[in-house]
Amino acid sequence: MGALFRLLSLRIPKLTSFFSAYYLVLFLPGSILLYGLAPKKCRPWVLLGLSMMFFWLISGERILYLLLAIFCIYYLGLWLDKLAQSRDAELKQAEKGEKKAIRERWTVKMRRVLLLGLAVLFGALVTVKYSAFLAENANAVMHWMRCPVQLSVPGFVMPIGISFFTMQAYGYLFDVYRGTVKAERNIGKLSLFLSFFPCIVEGPICRYSQTAESLWEGKALSYDRFTRGAQRIAFGMMKKLVVADRLNAFVEAVFDNGVSNQGGVMALAAIAYTFQLYMDFSGSMDAVLGTGEIFGVEIPENFRQPFFSRTVSEFWTRWHISLGGWFRDVIFYPVTTSAHMKKLTSAGRKKLGNHWGSLLTSGIALLCVWLSNGAWHGAGWNYIFFGLYHFVIIFTGSAIAPWCKTLSDKLRIDRGSSAFRVFQTLRTAVLVVIGELFFRATTLSRGMQMMGAILTNFTFSDLAVKNLFLDSADCVILLVTAAIVFAVGLKKEQGMDIRAALSEKSTAIRCLWPAGLVLYIIIFGAYGRGYIPVNPMYANF
């Protein structure tokens, strides 16, 4: 075992990002070449081999966790399938009146298997991600109670992408449990679905029915898909290297090093961080989807122009879509449709009326979703607060929606007007930025302190006096790139496929714009001397 660990942890250059030279110059072209040379039957296996190699290159010996987890999920899925088959066989022979009881009996059995899967996957996640947080808080409570016992704080190293992998793997088991997909009998196919290299670091959290078939199909490479995929990777690279990485030093200086106590500077840093996170994560998703496009794999979109949202609730259906969908299917719907909740809803409607009665149960489900969402992002009270903050905003929004409508009717505000839409969009952006301030703050108390400074000391003079790592030239490039991303987003919002539209143009334009984009990244990217490479931000969550 020791020898295996030594073999797996060989000193090799580690892959760190989709935008590292190692990935873009060596790994990805090598993968495309190998895939293209392989016969159709072997292509999925080539992708599987590359995915395992990728995980090994980013995580070394922690690949053993991935292999073990895949093995468990495979057999748990088969177990669930076997139970479903036995249930169906019994149902076929049963009288009409017995069917409900049979279904319930088998559901209990299947739920136990699902819970076992939950315990295996989330047990591992909680152990490596949350045990230190839990131990520290338990120690704080015991210290406060003057209890002499103190727990040792474990220091596990998280396998990269474990949060995404766990969600995707549990999503698969959940879908088998619900009967929306059949358990996969080909362990290679399931392994590829769970470990496909573009998705394993930062998602999106794919559902089996969305990607498994196209992954296993082994489509031949095509020039059109290759160019479309490469163009999307380049666009993502522009977001990440030109904007996100450029903002990093400023964000770190304010959030981590406290270079300024001025509220205005902190507000700017919160805006910069929100912008950085969007450009980093959506840029990485462009690289992931672009890579999928090259291999002919259908990966679901994870972003849909979130900053065009009119409400915070809408924002979260456009940002990290796959996570929202997972919480909706695995937590929100099961909670709201459970027997207890149905009873509570009808009781609530009788006592509180239709609006508040249904809000009561959806509120409970929403609280579960947002607490889980906050905790999923990290082990810290600031993340829990981030979840609660969104719960309060979204719940309050739903609660007061009828009053707002009445008020705007009385004030004769045209809710369909462009001005009102701009107001809603800006209001949503402000609320999101406040949430991100707490999300990024090193601790919850630091977040509160920063928020306090914004409300009481809204000044900017430090911008001129202190070194905040952004000069006027940087700001110009940030604004120009933001304008490009905004314009592309606007066209997408209007239903236009820009890459398809550009592919209709003359050959010269079709060749010029990608070359211009690559040149723009090379010249204005924040990389090389004077910059510290920034790993994909969501890989840490």
Place this chain on the structure above:
Amino acid sequence: MKNIQKLALFLGFLAVALWLCGLILTPKTNAPDGGIYYPDGMGILSEPTDSIDVLFIGDSEVCAAFSPMELWKHSGITAYACSSVDQQLYETEAIASVVLKNQHPKVVIFETNVFYRHMNRTDALMAKVDRAVPAIRYHDRWKTLTLRDFDPRAEYSYHNALKGFYPSTEVQAADTADYGRPDDAVNRPSAMNEKYIRSLTKMFTNAGAQVIFVTSPNTMNWDATRSSGVAELAQEMGVTYIDMNALREEIPIDFQTDTRDKGDHLNTAGAIKVMNFLNRYLAENFGLPDHRGQADFAQWDEDLQVYNQMIAR
């Protein structure tokens, strides 16, 4: 076929644009604030062609331990210290390839601390790409471009009177408890580093230089295992090796007073002791010319005055 043409057109556009941008972005001066890489060592680009007889090369140990003007002062030997902080061997290669275009030193003193810096293949490969494409290497210079940058001819006129030496009067005593402790183990540089060391040595030899591996006095990064490793390698390659840590009498470094950062780098007092030894060593082993009094080297006398003033501070 049509697709290949389109791809070729794209690559053609990109290559031409990168070449043009590279011409504009490449620094046109070797002044430290002009954007050139390794500015401390690149003052050598302003020195007249083939005017340097001894080249010191390596990482920051070089600019701390070797003061070329001490050679000029006592022997009239022209030397230059080409170094950079945290230098990797692929960077040594980059510096050497630039320097050897105009200089053909008779002796190259290759400081060995750089032999043990961990490198990975990707970084080495990327460094090659970086050097081959100036638009990537100097991309961030877009912020400081002036009209002058649109004329691709470079003017290397920045003159470094200290010839790459970094003087320091700071003193931070070293802990010498483990310094010089014997150890029979042999720690060779990694296979990849060794490949670079051999290739660089060949590059210097082909340029007409005699190469000497030298380890400058150091309590922090050096030990007996490394000394044996370099000695073994030097013997295989037929290169002279001097471990100054073993020459306590010839180079009486006092690590209580002669280091600026607890034994990692020497200060000026330490460097002068090292150079006293090298003056004697070079005189005994190489017939290097004394250029003092020669009209072509008058600038060196002016530089010596600047140097003397600097170290007297």
